[in-house]
Amino acid sequence: MRTGRAAIKLLRYRPGLFLLTILFRGADDLVPFLTGLVMKAFFDTLTGDAQAGSNPWTFVALFIAVEIGDRIALFGSAIVWPRWWYAIESLLRKNLMDALLNVRTPRRISSASGEVTNRFRDDVGAVVRYLERYIHLWGNLIFAALAIAWMARINVMITFVTVIPSILVVIIIDAARKYIYQYRTAQRVATAQVTNFINEMFQAVLAIKVATMESNVISHFHRLNDGRRKSTLIDNLFEQLLRSINQNLGNVATGVILILVAERMKSGDFTVGILPSS
Structure with a gap:
């Protein structure tokens, strides 16, 4: 399906x-x-x-x-x-x-x-x-449409600068889709290996004791956990990198918008109320 x-x-x-x-x-x-x-x-x-x-x-x-x-x-x-x-x-x-x-x-x-x-x-x-x-989709779409329409009435250039970061984020996320899938799959596989081994280890406690293989079992368990740690670290690091790009693009756009708004206010095109609302 x-x-x-x-x-x-x-x-x-x-x-x-x-x-x-x-x-x-x-x-x-x-x-x-x-x-x-x-x-x-x-x-x-x-x-x-x-x-x-x-x-x-x-x-x-x-x-x-x-x-x-x-x-x-x-x-x-x-x-x-x-x-x-x-x-x-x-x-x-x-x-x-x-x-x-x-x-x-x-x-x-x-x-x-x-x-x-x-x-x-x-x-x-x-x-x-x-x-x-899907819950936030409808509210965010309506909010974006109203905000863009209202800002376009004030100044088209500033509205365009505001929309650019969102377009760039969509492009970056789409380009990183393959790596997101790859790192997330590796993390899930490593987690499944660890949990499977824990189950097998508890099922074979007597066999492990009889064969005196405790140290080997623990060493293998450490290797599996180390693999899980590395895959989880890579997955989380890549996710935080994408979040950082998203946030910093927004911060840069906010700085550019403030500069443009300041120039417009100096020339008398904007009222004081336009700056807080945008």
Whole structure:
């Protein structure tokens, strides 16, 4: 079954919880945009650039209302999101258990108990984390569309500089996809080898004692753990490298934006409220 089709089937398992989670999380994702608009209007009223009839206390009240609404959305998400998460996890583990009980050659499974453990623990969590991205997808898309449209009304060049880092991050992640798969697979294989050996070691305790092979078993266990340590270190290091590139591109873009905004403010094109909101 393809990834997209499997994801749709899982999302349809508890559609009510999923839709409510999207609603609450989407509202939380849109709050920064609303907060920016309120802050812009607030600073404009202080400098006399606001529309007639507005005053700072109006926007202070709006800011408080937005923050209260955000807390209500987060509280609702805290109620429905864990229920959805554990429902999907329980379904996946139940299906895995049913599949194990129906296997015709159980010896093959008993010799790979470490891999089975990884499937129940790590793979299930990875699948649910992948599905969770659909929760934030809609809110982030709406937020990005509104933010880009609003910024384009202010200045097209600054908007273009803001979007460039996101495009570069997508290109870099796509180019590193092969290495992400390679390092993650190596880490999972090394983890399965360690857990399999632990299972075999406990099953053969008497044989190890009779043959006085304790030192050899411990040495082999150390080698497996060292291999797991190296593969995990490489995987985590590569992941942190990608995160660092993402964050630093954003920081560089923020610096360039501030320089451009400062030039526009000096020429009188921007009001004071535009700078905090962007």
